[in-house]
Structure formats: structure tokens, C-alpha cells
Amino acid sequence: MTRPTPLSGFPEWLPGQQIVEQRFVERLRSVFELHGFAPVETRAVEPLDQLLRKGETSKEVYVLRRLQATPEDTSDEQLGLHFDLTVPFARYVLEHAGKLQFPFRRYQIQKVWRGESPQAGRYREFRQADIDIVDRDEVGLHYDYELPLVAAEALAGLPIPPVVIHTSNRKLAQGFYRGLGVEDPAAVLRIVDKLDKIGPDKVVAALVAEGLSDGQAKACLSLAEVVTPDASFVERVAALGVSDPLLDEGLAELATVLSAASELAPGLLVADLSIARGLDYYTGTVYEGKMRGFEKSGAVCAGGRYDNLASTGTDRFPGVGISIGVSRILGLLFGSGALSASRPVPTCVLVALPDEARRRECDRIAVALRARGIPVEVAPTAAKYGKQIRYADRRGIPFVWFPGEEAGAGEVKDIRSGDQAPADPATWVPPAEDLHPTLG
RNA sequence: GUGGCUGUAGCUCAGUUGGCAGAGCACCGGGUUGUGGUCCCGGGUGUCGGGGGUUCAAAUCCCCUCAGUCACCCCA
Numbered sequence A: 001m002t003r004p005t006p007l008s009g010f011p012e013w014l015p016g017q018q019i020v021e022q023r024f025v026e027r028l029r030s031v032f033e034l035h036g037f038a039p040v041e042t043r044a045v046e047p048l049d050q051l052l053r054k055g056e057t058s059k060e061v062y063v064l065r066r067l068q069a070t071p072e073d074t075s076d077e078q079l080g081l082h083f084d085l086t087v088p089f090a091r092y093v094l095e096h097a098g099k100l101q102f103p104f105r106r107y108q109i110q111k112v113w114r115g116e117s118p119q120a121g122r123y124r125e126f127r128q129a130d131i132d133i134v135d136r137d138e139v140g141l142h143y144d145y146e147l148p149l150v151a152a153e154a155l156a157g158l159p160i161p162p163v164v165i166h167t168s169n170r171k172l173a174q175g176f177y178r179g180l181g182v183e184d185p186a187a188v189l190r191i192v193d194k195l196d197k198i199g200p201d202k203v204v205a206a207l208v209a210e211g212l213s214d215g216q217a218k219a220c221l222s223l224a225e226v227v228t229p230d231a232s233f234v235e236r237v238a239a240l241g242v243s244d245p246l247l248d249e250g251l252a253e254l255a256t257v258l259s260a261a262s263e264l265a266p267g268l269l270v271a272d273l274s275i276a277r278g279l280d281y282y283t284g285t286v287y288e289g290k291m292r293g294f295e296k297s298g299a300v301c302a303g304g305r306y307d308n309l310a311s312t313g314t315d316r317f318p319g320v321g322i323s324i325g326v327s328r329i330l331g332l333l334f335g336s337g338a339l340s341a342s343r344p345v346p347t348c349v350l351v352a353l354p355d356e357a358r359r360r361e362c363d364r365i366a367v368a369l370r371a372r373g374i375p376v377e378v379a380p381t382a383a384k385y386g387k388q389i390r391y392a393d394r395r396g397i398p399f400v401w402f403p404g405e406e407a408g409a410g411e412v413k414d415i416r417s418g419d420q421a422p423a424d425p426a427t428w429v430p431p432a433e434d435l436h437p438t439l440g
Numbered sequence B: 001g002u003g004g005c006u007g008u009a010g011c012u013c014a015g016u017u018g019g020c021a022g023a024g025c026a027c028c029g030g031g032u033u034g035u036g037g038u039c040c041c042g043g044g045u046g047u048c049g050g051g052g053g054u055u056c057a058a059a060u061c062c063c064c065u066c067a068g069u070c071a072c073c074c075c076a
Helices: A015-034 A086-099 A143-156 A170-180 A185-192 A199-208 A212-226 A235-240 A245-264 A326-335 A355-370 A385-393
Strands: A043-047 A079-081 A104-113 A127-136 A163-169 A267-273 A287-289 A301-309 A316-325 A349-351 A376-378 A399-402 A410-416 A418-421
Touching: A015 A104, A015 A127, A015 A143, A015 A326, A043 A086, A079 A143, A079 A163, A086 A104, A086 A127, A086 A301, A086 A316, A086 A349, A127 A326, A143 A316, A163 A170, A163 A245, A170 A185, A170 A212, A170 A245, A185 A199, A185 A212, A199 A267, A235 A245, A245 A267, A245 A287, A245 A410, A267 A287, A267 A399, A316 A326, A316 A349, A349 A355, A355 A376, A376 A410, A385 A399
Parallel strands: A163 A267, A349 A376, A349 A399
Antiparallel strands: A043 A079, A104 A127, A127 A316, A163 A287, A287 A301, A301 A316, A399 A410, A410 A418
């Protein structure tokens, strides 16, 4: 048996990192629930036609197939692993609409799969944390600022660099391009989106190469260069002299979002009219959150409004949502050594074992401590005390408990300070910050 | 999916025109029959990412492949 090698794009964390991820997810969940979002989990697979209902995402989807399937057997052939949590949620809403109350707010924290080529912070299997609100027929515009603010609040409570959510509106851009007489708005969006990467001159050149006139290209660039912390982008766009009803609609929507956000949580959202990307089901507001110091590594959260994702012939459930890239954030910060747990094991106390014959006595000490919620393990062997202390030290376990010569007369040592004092397993408590591993 | 760079011990890396696989840190044992970290002594712990080829001889040259990374594409 040769040693297994990693699988490209399928990261696995070490225990210390897994502890970080769990703390991280717990934090997100608690903030989501604080805002009244209900938990949902969907199956890992969806019918392929559900996944591909919108846009050209087929190349990203992993398809499921039974190993023993005969060529004639196509029963599973239509299943694919979900590549995000929004499409499965839209399906879930339609399927359970009769049992849900609208507007429906849910959070969903699960892994998703995409057949992309991996890079730093970019995986084929990764965890996302989504919040979405859907409603029947119409979903209120106020949700367009509520959701990014909840996501920002959840992230702000974690020991990570600040995240700023860049916000734009698909209608605004599309209306602008239409008013300008541009033929292929999608191509323009793709080019304009690279502004921060390739710079204004190359953007104009690429737009001209796409068939735009010099004037059109410069107008598109001017729009993309608009970045404001509040609703003042409206005047900036108006000054560009393009008029179109869809543009006006987009401007009004984005203005509502930005004026609310700049008042409720200054600095978390910026209007950035170069933001164009994201999955193709977005129809209005779009978000792209960037983490300070990691702007080049792409968005750490993203989302937007989707008016047409969930609809049967008669019912329509528009929604707005945002997705936090848990694996990406963790991968980037682990890679730069900027995030770790205070210790790679949950254990708070190691009960030292003086003699194998006294193991039962040590077990009783452990039981007494655990009964009060203190994570404890008993030393694996009756090695020299020096080795047992080192066992704890290597794992970052802060306390070693030494049983006394007589039952109940033990001592506990803080191995960081070396302080050691008599203690009773029935009453001793560690400092609150040592009870469980913390993020740092 | 396309292209560039990289891959040697747990980690960071050295390894000459092809000639016995190395260093620092980490780790293990002992000094120290029972309270660690310092210090001293001892130990290399390795399919040189994997497979194939050239050669008397390959970590070194060639081909393929896997992984990491960067750019593109796309995106969390």
C-alpha cells in the first residue's frame, strides 16, 4: 500500500483547523438565528435539469452514476451534485411551498461541488453558508440591504480581516449599456469586471476590440469607475448622460440599498458599479464581499436578487440571498498563517496517571470534572511525569491534574505558568477562556 | 479545461559536469525510576511526488502522470 496523495481541489483540514472551522460555523449560525433565519439542509444531489435550468453552468457540475449501472439503466444519470445552495433552495421552496410561511427566511450551511481547476482559496469541494429570503410574487426591496448586513455582522464577529461588500445592480448596468446602444451587454460586463485587475486602459482597449465605439467604451469605463460609500453614485451616473428606463430602475433600487446600509452600518457596503459577476440567475442587486489583504483572491461572500429562479407555471417565488465562502476564507487565512485555534484538541485537563494500578482512581477524577462540562482525558500510559506533562504541552492542553497519594487530595498544574495548587475535582473550574479552544 | 513555475526527512531547504541521501528546526531515546520547556550525549526517522525511458550509474537528463501554485476561464 503506497501512501495516499491529496486529491486536487478536495481539501482536508487538520484537527486544529477543523476546530477553527467549527467555531466559525457556530458563529455564523448563531448570528443567522439571531436574525430569525430558520435552518434548512437539502440533499447533496439535484436532478440535472434543475441544476442546469439557468445558464451555462453544465461544465461545473459533477454527475452521479452508479458503478454497477448497465448502459441501459439511466435511472441515476440525471443526478448531479449541487454546485451552490441557492438552486437547491429554490427547488426546496417550490417542493414545500404549501408547508412554508412566506416571506421565508432560511440559512443553510453545507458543502457544494464544482468541477473547476483548483487554486489557493479555490476548491472543487467547499463549504458555503447561505442566507436567503424568498416571498410569494414579490420580495421586498428592504431585504436587499438586510441580507448583506447580516452577513457582514456575522463575519465581523470573527478574528478575520475586515470584509467590505461591493454592491451593484444588474438592471443598472444592463440599462446603461442598452441606453448606450451596446449590442452584447454580457461581454461588456465580463471585461468591465476586470477593471481592478487590468486597469482602465486595457479595459477600453478590450471593449473596442469587442466592437464598441471609442465613446461607448469610455462611457462603460466611466460607469465601472463609480465607487461610492453611499447613494451619491446616482449623480455620478446621471452625469454620464445615458438614459434608459431599466437604468433608472436599477439606480433607484441601488440607491435604496446604499442609503439604508450607509446609515445602519457605515462602511460595510460600497456601491461599486464594476461588480458584474456572480451566477447568472441574479436579476437585480448583486454583492461581492472582499476581504482586506485578499482582494486578489476573489470574493469571500457573494449573492444577489433572483426574481425568476423559483417558479412553476402559476407560482413565483423571487428571492434575495448571500453566500459566505467558508472554505475560501479559511483556506486563505490558514495559508497565510493568520488564523488558528488556541489548541488542536478540545482537552482542557490531562489527568496524569501515576501508576497503571491507579487508573480507576484517575478515571473517577475525569468523570467528576466532565460532569461539570470540563473536557478531560486520562494519560495514555503511566510514563514518567515529565513525559506526561510533555504530552499535554505538545497538544496545548493547559492543565495537568496530579492525583494525590490519598484519594481526593490531588493538585492541578497550569503548565504555561507552572503554577500548581491543591484542587478538588468536584469543585475546581478552569478560567473560562481555557475551557474550550478559542480562535486567534 | 489551457499555459507557466514548483515538488528531496514532520517543517524550511541544500545537493556541483549524472558517481554511497544532506543541514537547521522538529521528533525519538538517554543524562534525570517519576513534574516538561534550558543544557549535554546519541539516533536520520527518506518509495528524492508516482510511473516509464536513456546510462555502467539518475534526486540530477528525457517522456508521461499526480499534487501544489500562478495567469487565463470562471467563481465562494
